[in-house]
Amino acid sequence: xxxxxxxxxxxxxxxxxxxxxxxxxxxxxxxxxGAWNWIRQSPSRGLEWLGRTYYRSKWYNDxxxxxxxxxxxxxxxxxxxxxxQLNSVTPEDTAVYFCAKTQWGKNWFDPWxxxxxxxxxx
Amino acid sequence: EIVLTQSPDFQSVxxxxxxxxxxxxxxxxxxxxxxxxxKPDQSPKVLIKYASQSFSGVPSRFSGSGSGTDFTLTIxxxxxxxxxxxxCHQSNSLPWTFGQGTKVEI
Numbered sequence: 001x002x003x004x005x006x007x008x009x010x011x012x013x014x015x016x017x018x019x020x021x022x023x024x025x026x027x028x029x030x031x032x033x034g035a036w037n038w039i040r041q042s043p044s045r046g047l048e049w050l051g052r053t054y055y056r057s058k059w060y061n062d063x064x065x066x067x068x069x070x071x072x073x074x075x076x077x078x079x080x081x082x083x084x085q086l087n088s089v090t091p092e093d094t095a096v097y098f099c100a101k102t103q104w105g106k107n108w109f110d111p112w113x114x115x116x117x118x119x120x121x122x
Numbered sequence: 123e124i125v126l127t128q129s130p131d132f133q134s135v136x137x138x139x140x141x142x143x144x145x146x147x148x149x150x151x152x153x154x155x156x157x158x159x160x161k162p163d164q165s166p167k168v169l170i171k172y173a174s175q176s177f178s179g180v181p182s183r184f185s186g187s188g189s190g191t192d193f194t195l196t197i198x199x200x201x202x203x204x205x206x207x208x209x210c211h212q213s214n215s216l217p218w219t220f221g222q223g224t225k226v227e228i
Contacts, residue, residue: 046222
């Protein structure tokens, strides 16, 4: 049974970098059929897919256009986890952030991490 | 980007009532449409995959239908525990997108 456990700070100052980690158990971040996603949820934007990383003989990333210039999603094979970095944050980036898995050919999100409320405020 | 529009935004119902939520896509997405339930302070959970396929462990009162641009989630004989937000999600093309959600209140 795959489980995802998120960690990271709940408060980030404007213009700084938001960093979250999603630890994987019961699966491998290098699994060639999986993809590892970040999604956020806010009252103003609803559920918004931010991007994903996946391994198919080499590592690939896809990012939403809305954050493409500011986002990095990286795998960490030594710790079997993946991370989200969002640069130059503003109060509009305040949201609950989730990590979630999809599988190739089965592109629904399951499972999800527990969610992390990140507030952007000085 | 594919836009998903759900209706209604809010529905107040009584137990044992039938609930129908629709999701309309801005372009043809085949059957690449999934439904989720989210309760307060929880992560979303899959109810229906590929428009009409029940997800493992989901009660049989939840069903889905549709293809192309118009989709429906039906909850037969609603139970109190079904009070939640419901979202559709398309996986036809990146970026993956979600509907704005429908709140079902008992």
